[in-house]
Amino acid sequence: MLEKVRPLSIRSTWGDIQLLIAAEGVVQCILPRMDDMPEEAFALQECGRDPYSTYIRTLLKGDRPKQVPIGQLRGTEFQKKVWAGLLTIPCGETVSYKAMAERIGCAAAIRAVASACGKNPVPLFIPCHRVIGSDGRLGGFSGGLAWKRMLLDAEQSKRS
DNA sequence: TGCAGTCTCGGCT
């Protein structure tokens, strides 16, 4: 059966962030592709007062946002397990892909974990940006590495 | 650097 989803767009200097909200929560988050760090600093322009917009506004400031509901995501059991694990990473901290694999009990499935991260339908809401390589490399990010860098910078600078 | 080991997923045959 078809579920009803509501589109929600948030304008920023990097382009529009587009959300799809289902009855149970957010089910998709699309970020404008940003592979290289843009000249222009990131800033939100038009951002609503609803919980989802507020979440994003807070997160991008580097503060710890109040968790918002996440809807039923489409994916394999393995992927859902990875995504659930990602939700347990506290704001301001980073975890390696390896540690993430171990946490969900599949120490050898590192690449599979990375793959699952890449298929995360709701980046920002499921903090896949806090997962980095063992040697400190960033790895990748759905909307381009610029987002990942920016998010980590923001979170790092806020923690004391 | 380079390369093999390891696991899951999606596309093709």
Place this chain on the structure above:
DNA sequence: AGCCGAGACTGCA
């Protein structure tokens, strides 16, 4: 259903 290649990785040579 089975095969094959690719991937946001690691660790060792």
